Amino acid sequence: MHSWDDFRVFLSVAETGSFSASARELGVNHSTISRRVQSLEKRHGVKLFERTQKGYRLTVAGQSILSIVGQAKEATNHASRLLSGHDDRLEGEIKLTMPHEIFDLFLAKPLAAFSLSHPKIQLNIGVKPGLKNIANREADLAVRITPEPPEYLIGKRITYMQHALYASPQVINGIERGESVPLVLWPNIHAIPSWASDNFGNAHIAMYVDDLTSMHKAVKAGVGLARMPCFYPDSVICPEVVKLDIPLPLSDWGLWLLNHVDLRNSARIRACKQIITEHMSQYLPVFLGNA
Amino acid sequence: MHSWDDFRVFLSVAETGSFSASARELGVNHSTISRRVQSLEKRHGVKLFERTQKGYRLTVAGQSILSIVGQAKEATNHASRLLSGHDDRLEGEIKLTMPHEIFDLFLAKPLAAFSLSHPKIQLNIGVKPGLKNIANREADLAVRITPEPPEYLIGKRITYMQHALYASPQVINGIERGESVPLVLWPNIHAIPSWASDNFGNAHIAMYVDDLTSMHKAVKAGVGLARMPCFYPDSVICPEVVKLDIPLPLSDWGLWLLNHVDLRNSARIRACKQIITEHMSQYLPVFLGNA
DNA sequence: AAAAGGGTATGCAAAATTGCACAGCTGGGA
DNA sequence: TCCCAGCTGTGCAATTTTGCATACCCTTTT
Numbered sequence: 001m002h003s004w005d006d007f008r009v010f011l012s013v014a015e016t017g018s019f020s021a022s023a024r025e026l027g028v029n030h031s032t033i034s035r036r037v038q039s040l041e042k043r044h045g046v047k048l049f050e051r052t053q054k055g056y057r058l059t060v061a062g063q064s065i066l067s068i069v070g071q072a073k074e075a076t077n078h079a080s081r082l083l084s085g086h087d088d089r090l091e092g093e094i095k096l097t098m099p100h101e102i103f104d105l106f107l108a109k110p111l112a113a114f115s116l117s118h119p120k121i122q123l124n125i126g127v128k129p130g131l132k133n134i135a136n137r138e139a140d141l142a143v144r145i146t147p148e149p150p151e152y153l154i155g156k157r158i159t160y161m162q163h164a165l166y167a168s169p170q171v172i173n174g175i176e177r178g179e180s181v182p183l184v185l186w187p188n189i190h191a192i193p194s195w196a197s198d199n200f201g202n203a204h205i206a207m208y209v210d211d212l213t214s215m216h217k218a219v220k221a222g223v224g225l226a227r228m229p230c231f232y233p234d235s236v237i238c239p240e241v242v243k244l245d246i247p248l249p250l251s252d253w254g255l256w257l258l259n260h261v262d263l264r265n266s267a268r269i270r271a272c273k274q275i276i277t278e279h280m281s282q283y284l285p286v287f288l289g290n291a
Numbered sequence: 292m293h294s295w296d297d298f299r300v301f302l303s304v305a306e307t308g309s310f311s312a313s314a315r316e317l318g319v320n321h322s323t324i325s326r327r328v329q330s331l332e333k334r335h336g337v338k339l340f341e342r343t344q345k346g347y348r349l350t351v352a353g354q355s356i357l358s359i360v361g362q363a364k365e366a367t368n369h370a371s372r373l374l375s376g377h378d379d380r381l382e383g384e385i386k387l388t389m390p391h392e393i394f395d396l397f398l399a400k401p402l403a404a405f406s407l408s409h410p411k412i413q414l415n416i417g418v419k420p421g422l423k424n425i426a427n428r429e430a431d432l433a434v435r436i437t438p439e440p441p442e443y444l445i446g447k448r449i450t451y452m453q454h455a456l457y458a459s460p461q462v463i464n465g466i467e468r469g470e471s472v473p474l475v476l477w478p479n480i481h482a483i484p485s486w487a488s489d490n491f492g493n494a495h496i497a498m499y500v501d502d503l504t505s506m507h508k509a510v511k512a513g514v515g516l517a518r519m520p521c522f523y524p525d526s527v528i529c530p531e532v533v534k535l536d537i538p539l540p541l542s543d544w545g546l547w548l549l550n551h552v553d554l555r556n557s558a559r560i561r562a563c564k565q566i567i568t569e570h571m572s573q574y575l576p577v578f579l580g581n582a
Numbered sequence: 583a584a585a586a587g588g589g590t591a592t593g594c595a596a597a598a599t600t601g602c603a604c605a606g607c608t609g610g611g612a
Numbered sequence: 613t614c615c616c617a618g619c620t621g622t623g624c625a626a627t628t629t630t631g632c633a634t635a636c637c638c639t640t641t642t
Contacts, residue, residue: 001296001317001318001319001323001629001630002296002599003296003299003367003371004295004296004298004299004363004367005292005293005294005295005296007295007367007370008294008295018618018619018620019619019620019621020618020619020620021619026292027292028292028600028601029600029601029602030619030620030621031600031601031602031620031621031622032292032599032600032601033620034620034621034622035599035600035621035622038621040374044371044374044375044377044378045375045377045378045379045380045382045383046374046377046378048374051620060377061373061374061377064373064374064377065369065370065373065374068366068369068370068373069366069367069370071362071363071365071366072295072362072363072366072367072370074362075359075360075362075363075366076294076295076298076360076363078356078359079298079356079359079360079363080294080335082352082355082356082359083331083335083337083339083352083355083356084335084336086335086336086337086351086352086355087335087336087337088336089336091336092336292599292600293629309588309589309590310589310590311588311589311590312589319630319631320630320631320632321589321590322590322591322592322630322631322632323629323630323631324590325590325591325592326591326592326629326630329591342590347590583642584641584642585640585641585642586639586640586641586642587638587639587640587641588637588638588639588640589636589637589638589639590635590636590637590638591634591635591636591637592633592634592635592636593632593633593634593635594631594632594633594634595630595631595632595633596629596630596631596632597628597629597630597631598627598628598629598630599626599627599628599629599630600625600626600627600628600629601624601625601626601627602623602624602625602626603622603623603624603625604621604622604623605620605621605622605623606619606620606621607618607619607620607621608617608618608619608620609616609617609618609619610615610616610617610618611614611615611616611617612613612614612615612616
């Protein structure tokens with residue numbers, strides 16, 4: 001009776017590249033994976049993986065079914081989402097993902113209260129970068145900072161986001177003395193951005209940072225000037241990070257609350273969405289830079 | 292770890308209409324089915340089936356995933372066939388289906404010999420009417436009497452088939468005396484066929500039969516005249532069934548040996564195909580009416 | 583009206599699957 | 613070179629799943 005699940009194991013091994021990693025992904029012991037693959041191979045009289053120096057590699061037979069089994073995974077994921085979308089109990093797990101700044105500043109408290117008032121709901125919050133795949137149900141609900149969400153997700157823009165320029169008093173002094181402006185940027189921006197060249201005669205890139213909190217810390221430490229969404233520096237009281245009085249155009253990026261279409265009717269997810277919407281709406285001025 | 296297989300159980304119940312029938316289809320006890328469905332329902336917080344007077348009926352949630360899970364079934368079936376197609380062992384099961392006349396007259400002996408010489412191959416022969424679904428692997432190999440096989444099957448036409456008219460001596464006497472010709476036909480033929488109206492002035496339908504052996508028995512019993520493929524009456528020595536000396540055009544129906552494309556490289560199936568081809572080729576004159 | 587034949591749910595024992603512990607292997611780094 | 617970390621395969625014990633037996637329900641038939 002394991003015929004479909006054996007394919008699931010196969011796919012997991014193929015995707016992760018090792019029995020052990022697959023075992024972690026599926027939440028079972030690695031010996032189970034080993035035996036399931038053996039059984040699948042034995043039943044069909046075919047080797048699926050070849051052992052190489054680094055993990056496993058697919059044989060021809062394995063390759064021939066990889067995409068097919070991927071379709072099966074799509075289908076079962078879809079079915080699973082559809083079923084969960086009909087769940088009208090305030091029970092079960094909710095997987096949330098959001099930038100950790102949003103959680104720390106705005107949602108930690110209300111979500112704690114939500115958790116207390118719904119003891120049968122288990123919140124599972126992921127704030128690590130690597131985007132959760134909502135289609136795979138790695139997350140049920142996502143708060144994201146993005147210009148436009150992917151079209152298979154539904155949800156709403158909680159607010160647009162105002163950006164501003166921030167620097168430490170020392171850096172501002174330097175700028176006023178006409179020194180070249182040291183910039184703190186997000187990675188992979190290789191040219192001087194227009195918000196810098198339009199407002200300053202001279203600027204150079206001092207540092208790249210890939211995290212908002214760390215960018216704030218860098219500015220606070222005096223590394224240089226950065227363009228940040230207002231909500232973070234304006235919420236974290238900190239005399240070393242000063243907002244410059246240079247208005248920037250409103251960004252088309254926004255704060256979105258997203259979930260998969262299939263899950264829209266799930267009671268627990270609607271409840272959680274409402275809490276998030278409710279509490280975030282208090283902070284609209286912060287996001288629009290009017291705090 | 293039962294997530295994919297639970298969907299398999301769901302689909303089987305939905306298709307068969309009852310837990311018990313599903314249990315028979317999947318080869319497990321019905322209590323297993325009951326518990327699997329319960330677990331799927333509980334895990335997603337949704338009822339999938341509603342009890343009615345006759346078996347189960349799908350709920351809205353159940354309907355919403357039915358076709359999706361069907362896609363998963365397609366995919367896993369496909370994968371399973373592809374894997375079996377790579378099997379180069381002369382071991383395992385071969386599911387054969389063919390009209391019982393073909394088995395009884397021509398293939399019982401050679402297949403028995405094949406079975407003896409390959410003790411690790413288990414032959415599973417289905418001669419019951421209801422067509423086996425090769426896509427679902429209800430059959431690996433099929434001998435069929437058909438004008439043109441479905442395009443997802445590969446195989447070859449072993450031979451065309453000559454038909455002729457047969458009747459008992461008494462019926463022939465009656466015809467010669469100018470009596471109306473009693474016809475024995477396949478079901479759902481409501482008009483007098485041209486092979487009758489072209490050759491006889493007067494004919495009427497005496498009986499419908501849906502099986503070749505039974506049609507032969509009916510002719511033997513003197514019910515009337517029938518058009519049959521020559522191979523059967525010409526192989527079964529029987530003085531009460533006489534072939535009329537009226538030539539009919541060669542039918543475009545033929546005897547086909549078919550299998551699914553995905554299985555074309557399976558060693559055991561190739562071996563079995565060869566035996567069948569080899570032995571059937573001895574009987575070409577019988578099929579062409581020249582015995 | 584009762585019995586028979588079809589279905590499902592559940593306690594309990596049997597069987598199958600799983601996890602654990604250990605052994606053996608390989609590659610990378612001190 | 614040796615050690616360490618991480619991986620896989622396997623015997624054995626523990627857990628989970630299954631089958632069996634039974635109870636029960638409903639419909640149809642006698």
